[in-house]
Amino acid sequence: MLSVIRYADDFVVMHPNLNILIEARKRIEEWLLPMGLKLHPAKTSYKHTYLKHETYPPGFNFLAFNIRQYPVGRFHRTKSALPFKTLAKASADSIKRHLLQIKGILNKSNKVEAVVSKLNPIIRSWAYYNRTVISSRIFSKIEKQVMINLIQWCKKKHRTRTGRWIYEKI
DSSP: OOEEEEETTEEEEEOSOHHHHHHHHHHHHHHHGGGTOOOOTTTOOOOOSSSOBTTBOSOEEETTEEEEEEEOOGGGSOTTSOSEEEEEEEOHHHHHHHHHHHHHHHHHOOSHHHHHHHHHHHHHHHHHHHTTSBOHHHHHHHHHHHHHHHHHHHHHHOTTSOHHHHHHHO
């Protein structure tokens, strides 16, 4: 059974058989041609969600999420269950962009009120968008990095103060 997932102008076509996917790609290109549209070759690829395919690692990125199947041990599944679990996580590019955006705000701002008023909506909206997927470890990683960035920002702001004084003020 061919599955198509579409959001705005992005879509994913899934099927267990690679030959059917190749045929689906040809038909999609034929369907888009009369509208003056075409598939972008750099964004179009064949990937497997569980095994490595050609030079691609398993899984794919879609809408800032990384969708991939992970192996499940023999004793961690029921007799009828599949030997893998499908998990969605925030993609590495999405995490990197988010941290760079936070760092950019800290580099531009000088006042504490400005930093808080600019960072709160960005962090809240990113966390709200990613709360539906596997995100506990990612949130911890981002929290740690944001804290490191804030401490560096405080040290830069208060160059003559000790680390103890900065810690007590935070």
